[in-house]
Amino acid sequence: MVADRSPDALPAGLTDPESSSSRGGVQSVDRAITVLEILARTGGAGVSEIADEMGVHKSTASRLLSALDARDMAQQDHERGKYQLGFGILRLASSIPGRLNVAAEARPFLHALADKFQETVNLAVLRSNFAVNVDQAMGPSALATSDWMGSLTPVHATSSGKILLASLDTAERGQILKESGQPALTESTVTSRPALEKQLIAAAANGFATSYSELEIGLNAVAVPVRDHRGVTIAAISISGPAFRFDPKAIPGLLEELKQTGEQVSEKLGYRRR
Incomplete structure (x- = not known):
């Protein structure tokens, strides 16, 4: 039995690279902004806290924080292990x-x-x-x-x-x-x-x-x-x-x-x- 498809659907097993890339990019931006909002609201949070609040895996939260850290949008307090907003915001x-x-x-x-x-x-x-x-x-x-x-x-x-x-x-x-x-x-x-x-x-x-x-x-x-x-x-x-x-x-x-x-x-x- 063949599954129903809209006229614009791609053949089975194929994806639209541009559409997938766009969705993934938007999701990443949305998640990064959410991390910044959490840091702004809490004044500082750890990887586990951010992962729990966002409902994502710790590795995802860690990658987001690392990317923000690289752009100086977030910085880690190495004594406490928590992240806070970075001087890039300033x-x-x-x-x-x-x-x-x-x-x-x-x-x-x-x-x-x-x-x-x-x-x-x-x-x-x-x-x-x-x-x-x-x-x-x-x-x-x-x-x-x-x-x-x-x-x-x-x-x-x-x-x-x-x-x-x-x-x-x-x-x-x-x-x-x-x-x-x-x-x-x-x-x-x-x-x-x-x-x-x-x-x-x-x-x-x-x-x-x-x-x-x-x-x-x-x-x-x-x-x-x-x-x-x-x-x-x-x-x-x-x-x-x-x-x-x-x-x-x-x-x-x-x-x-x-x-x-x-x-x-x-x-x-x-x-x-x-």
């Missing part, structure tokens, strides 16, 4: 002309703040549900603190992330938080959505957001928005330092200076307050 983000202009215009202001307050100053943009630090200036007292350049930091636990979230509408914000979650990074991390929303409303009203030991124990930070010519928040400028010496609300003139800097950089980008 390079893709930095290739966007608008963001490059922000970094160029903001750089002298970042250094001025770092020199005056002697702490670490960062410029961050929103990318792949993270606050990505694309430029940094470090004051004399900041030498012992972390180098945040290129870091992908969680939006719910950082001052920059909160400022960037506060500028979004409810639907956009909800989608990002749904995908990224609000994992507890320290005992002070805000893991409640209503509590975070309350902070975001305050940030939008006051023009700044703070983080007190929410990302790392003993690390405080404050951030303000940077707006483009349309008035859209496209970046955040933050100052951070160790809690024993850095309380942004207690340092005379810091909040005013930081907000003024955000406005000055925004004006460089064509923003005019109405």
Whole structure:
């Protein structure tokens, strides 16, 4: 008995190379993107975890991670054996002309703040549900603190992330938080959505957001928005330092200076307050 075939079907035993190749290529791309999304959501995952979540064999997950690693889209923490997003993601983000202009215009202001307050100053943009630090200036007292350049930091636990979230509408914000979650990074991390929303409303009203030991124990930070010519928040400028010496609300003139800097950089980008 001969099986039914459509008029366009190929003879038994033969396949369409172009069609098979296309399907295989699309599947590979889809799987690679899924791996990146898992790494973005979890902050780091092992081969077995990724294989289980995707429903594929460990060897498949391993091949995908190796390919992403080769392109610097993922990197392995050899101490923990887990993978996390690589700096190649940052390079893709930095290739966007608008963001490059922000970094160029903001750089002298970042250094001025770092020199005056002697702490670490960062410029961050929103990318792949993270606050990505694309430029940094470090004051004399900041030498012992972390180098945040290129870091992908969680939006719910950082001052920059909160400022960037506060500028979004409810639907956009909800989608990002749904995908990224609000994992507890320290005992002070805000893991409640209503509590975070309350902070975001305050940030939008006051023009700044703070983080007190929410990302790392003993690390405080404050951030303000940077707006483009349309008035859209496209970046955040933050100052951070160790809690024993850095309380942004207690340092005379810091909040005013930081907000003024955000406005000055925004004006460089064509923003005019109405």
